Amino acid sequence: MRPKWLSTGSVDATNAAWVTGTVVFGAICVAAGALPIYYVTLLIVVGLTALSASGLTLLLISGQVSLGHAAYVGIGAYAAAIAARDFGVPPLFALPVGIVCAGAAAVLVGIVTLRLKGHFLPLATLAFGIAVSVIFTAAGPVTGGASGLSQIPPLTLLPGANDRAYAVLIWLILLVLAAGFSRLLHARTGRAIAALRSHGEMAEVFGVDVARMKFLIFVIAAMLAGLSGGLYAFYFKFLSPAPFGLTASINLLIACILGGAVHPFGAVLGAVAVMVLETLLQNTVARAFGLSGHVEMIAFGIILVGVLLKWPGGIWSAVERFWPTFKVIKPERNVELAPFVRQAEGELLTLQSIGKNFDGLRALDNVSFSVRSREIVGLIGPNGAGKSTVFNIATGFLAPTDGTVALMGGAPPRRLSDLPARGVARTFQHVKLVPNLIVIENVAFGGFSQGRAGIFSGMFGLDRAEEHAVFAKAWRALEIVGLDSLADKPASDLAMGQARLVEVARALMSQPSILLLDEPAAGLRTGEKLKLAGLLQRLKRSGTSVLLVEHDMDLVMNCVDRLIVLDRGRWLASGEPEEIRKNSDVIAAYLGA
Amino acid sequence: MPDLTVEGLNLGYGGATVIENLDLRLNAGELITILGANGAGKTTLLNGIMGLVRPRAGRVVLAGRDIAGLAPEAIVHRGIALVPERRELFGTLPVETNLRLGGYRRSAAEAARTMEKVYALFPILAERRRQKAATLSGGEQQMLAIGRALMINPQLLMLDEPSIGLAPLIVRDILSVIGRLKSEGLTILLVEQNARLALEVADRGYVLEVGRIVLEGPSKQLAADERLSQAYLGGSSDYAALRDQIDAT
Numbered sequence: 097m098r099p100k101w102l103s104t105g106s107v108d109a110t111n112a113a114w115v116t117g118t119v120v121f122g123a124i125c126v127a128a129g130a131l132p133i134y135y136v137t138l139l140i141v142v143g144l145t146a147l148s149a150s151g152l153t154l155l156l157i158s159g160q161v162s163l164g165h166a167a168y169v170g171i172g173a174y175a176a177a178i179a180a181r182d183f184g185v186p187p188l189f190a191l192p193v194g195i196v197c198a199g200a201a202a203v204l205v206g207i208v209t210l211r212l213k214g215h216f217l218p219l220a221t222l223a224f225g226i227a228v229s230v231i232f233t234a235a236g237p238v239t240g241g242a243s244g245l246s247q248i249p250p251l252t253l254l255p256g257a258n259d260r261a262y263a264v265l266i267w268l269i270l271l272v273l274a275a276g277f278s279r280l281l282h283a284r285t286g287r288a289i290a291a292l293r294s295h296g297e298m299a300e301v302f303g304v305d306v307a308r309m310k311f312l313i314f315v316i317a318a319m320l321a322g323l324s325g326g327l328y329a330f331y332f333k334f335l336s337p338a339p340f341g342l343t344a345s346i347n348l349l350i351a352c353i354l355g356g357a358v359h360p361f362g363a364v365l366g367a368v369a370v371m372v373l374e375t376l377l378q379n380t381v382a383r384a385f386g387l388s389g390h391v392e393m394i395a396f397g398i399i400l401v402g403v404l405l406k407w408p409g410g411i412w413s414a415v416e417r418f419w420p421t422f423k424v425i426k427p428e429r430n431v432e433l434a435p436f437v438r439q440a441e442g443e444l445l446t447l448q449s450i451g452k453n454f455d456g457l458r459a460l461d462n463v464s465f466s467v468r469s470r471e472i473v474g475l476i477g478p479n480g481a482g483k484s485t486v487f488n489i490a491t492g493f494l495a496p497t498d499g500t501v502a503l504m505g506g507a508p509p510r511r512l513s514d515l516p517a518r519g520v521a522r523t524f525q526h527v528k529l530v531p532n533l534i535v536i537e538n539v540a541f542g543g544f545s546q547g548r549a550g551i552f553s554g555m556f557g558l559d560r561a562e563e564h565a566v567f568a569k570a571w572r573a574l575e576i577v578g579l580d581s582l583a584d585k586p587a588s589d590l591a592m593g594q595a596r597l598v599e600v601a602r603a604l605m606s607q608p609s610i611l612l613l614d615e616p617a618a619g620l621r622t623g624e625k626l627k628l629a630g631l632l633q634r635l636k637r638s639g640t641s642v643l644l645v646e647h648d649m650d651l652v653m654n655c656v657d658r659l660i661v662l663d664r665g666r667w668l669a670s671g672e673p674e675e676i677r678k679n680s681d682v683i684a685a686y687l688g689a
Numbered sequence: 690m691p692d693l694t695v696e697g698l699n700l701g702y703g704g705a706t707v708i709e710n711l712d713l714r715l716n717a718g719e720l721i722t723i724l725g726a727n728g729a730g731k732t733t734l735l736n737g738i739m740g741l742v743r744p745r746a747g748r749v750v751l752a753g754r755d756i757a758g759l760a761p762e763a764i765v766h767r768g769i770a771l772v773p774e775r776r777e778l779f780g781t782l783p784v785e786t787n788l789r790l791g792g793y794r795r796s797a798a799e800a801a802r803t804m805e806k807v808y809a810l811f812p813i814l815a816e817r818r819r820q821k822a823a824t825l826s827g828g829e830q831q832m833l834a835i836g837r838a839l840m841i842n843p844q845l846l847m848l849d850e851p852s853i854g855l856a857p858l859i860v861r862d863i864l865s866v867i868g869r870l871k872s873e874g875l876t877i878l879l880v881e882q883n884a885r886l887a888l889e890v891a892d893r894g895y896v897l898e899v900g901r902i903v904l905e906g907p908s909k910q911l912a913a914d915e916r917l918s919q920a921y922l923g924g925s926s927d928y929a930a931l932r933d934q935i936d937a938t
Binding site: 476477478479480525589590591592593594615618619620621622623624626629630633634637647649650651654655685686687688 | 702705724725726727728729732774826827828829850853854855856857858859860861882884927928929931932934935
């Protein structure tokens, strides 16, 4: 049973895709049964394009791009066809062979290229696309070369099944996958994808293995292309290298972008739009001018530019207005802190004679201090004193040039994504919220490391119990920082001070033993700062330690147990607030009279 | 010297109204401050005056001419400069290039003259003129952001949270520079989280809550206003009371 508060009505953002998919599928069944066979062929071709385009859209959503994606379609097609034709594998089992081969190719490409940064990754995928289509032509003895591979056996699911049934099959697969991916966007994995796209480092800190996640999506996109290729091979029963070349790759990208590369259904819309446009233009423009091939391409280009000027977000952005927004209904009020606290004993963070050089510049020199359990420690000092560097060294963002760090009893984890498992959470001086997720989704993302739901359960709704618990907890976290009224707002609408408090709520979601706060009060008014001070005191009493970097002396002096003062990378003073306030060195360097 | 009058201003994004029917007056040579909670619409108000958010209704009259609805660059040309909340410097460019970009609309000779003034105001920037902006400390970056705004030789300077993220000593420095700019005759509109300091330098203040002005008056009067003290001006005694309250539970 679906938890009631997960939806406002019968259709919401998490099931809208499934409802839409079912309706469209019904229409396709009728169309495949009733239309002349010419249009059934078009349905099949569009469905196959949309299938690879939806994988490519998922890739684009994760902030990656593949400029040679048709190569994976080709690998899937040739592998399935050769397995069936030359090795006698039944077509139904040859399809998975194609999928696996396309996936394996992506694994190889991924291992080599995903380490590449900036423009090199798209260029590498482009080169791969060109290379593969050349190989299809060159490897004549295996692929039939330029003259093609014929006599591919058909895929027959049921005796007597025809092209009409094949169209239904393809659209069934397409809609199930597209609806699944669409649901995934609002599940645990979807939040991680959105997070890694906008702030990769922040996603790591909350437990996402960014490189692995990107790799996984890259391989999934290739496998979808491979599936589309296999279905293509068994439909046409003839393969030649041409449909898998550069033009095909570009056309896939056009379908994605025209449709709107933010939603899997955009790929379906885009594929349909491209096909409809091409068919219409061939039948009208080309005929009207008595020329074929060129005029319609020019008209196609003009229309494409026009549509994208009207809807920069693709056709999907026009549909999106009618799409239900993601909402979570408020559970009963509960500001209990216990679920956000993981008690630990002893010294949680110890810095021992830390030094750090940046290009010969000594940023930190011989800094030592520790944070024990149930303690709020403030780290203050002039701008440029090295506070952020200390933060980054303590959490393993940076390695110290000399000295040792112990975090929760060991060296900082080698991978940032292991921080939440250690019981460490942080906020960022420059706010890192995911702008296109609503506030409560941003907070829910903070619980990533404690969830388990993967891609499959996110697609098919097997994660409901877990999501229920995560959002109930996220709501509590928002109530604790006093921003539950903003739960449904896009994070990009928040004022700066509000965004900082949402970051605190997100950090609490990972149930930290030690919370590192980087200027949480910047932008807050006194009343709001008082609330924050109250929260920190309550957290401490419940068993969470806090390392606080903050310039607001009212807050710091009234909140912390001990203070460490840095100046130009060196230790200047430490002690209780009252001592620090009277320390003449600190007054001269930082506090002022 | 111009003065600024805002009448019936209405601002918003998409379906949401952020500023509603707002009136505000800023006399030539005056320094006013706008106080208000997070999300009250202060940044939106500055962006609205600057033309970065297009007013939906109302007038923004600068020196007798309505500038509401003009493009931001036209408004800059009329003499309004904004120091944005996040400073928005070009981090990979040297200090001097950042300043020169501020004076983009002016002749080289004029810009060079203003740059000397900026360096006189902030000697540290002269010292670091060849350093990349991203390598400056927070206080120096704020000085650069103010310097860049001064490069257009504005009649009206608007500052959005200039003290955010700065050490207490530097906050004093920045606020005293703002006071100095005022004494040289610049008209200033200051949005500042540190209400106590802002009221120390400002002539008058407005309190903005949920898109409306709820209180206005001379700084001294506001600083003494009880309604303000709890939300914006509280001090150590409030924290102590809070601790007692937590201890009690």
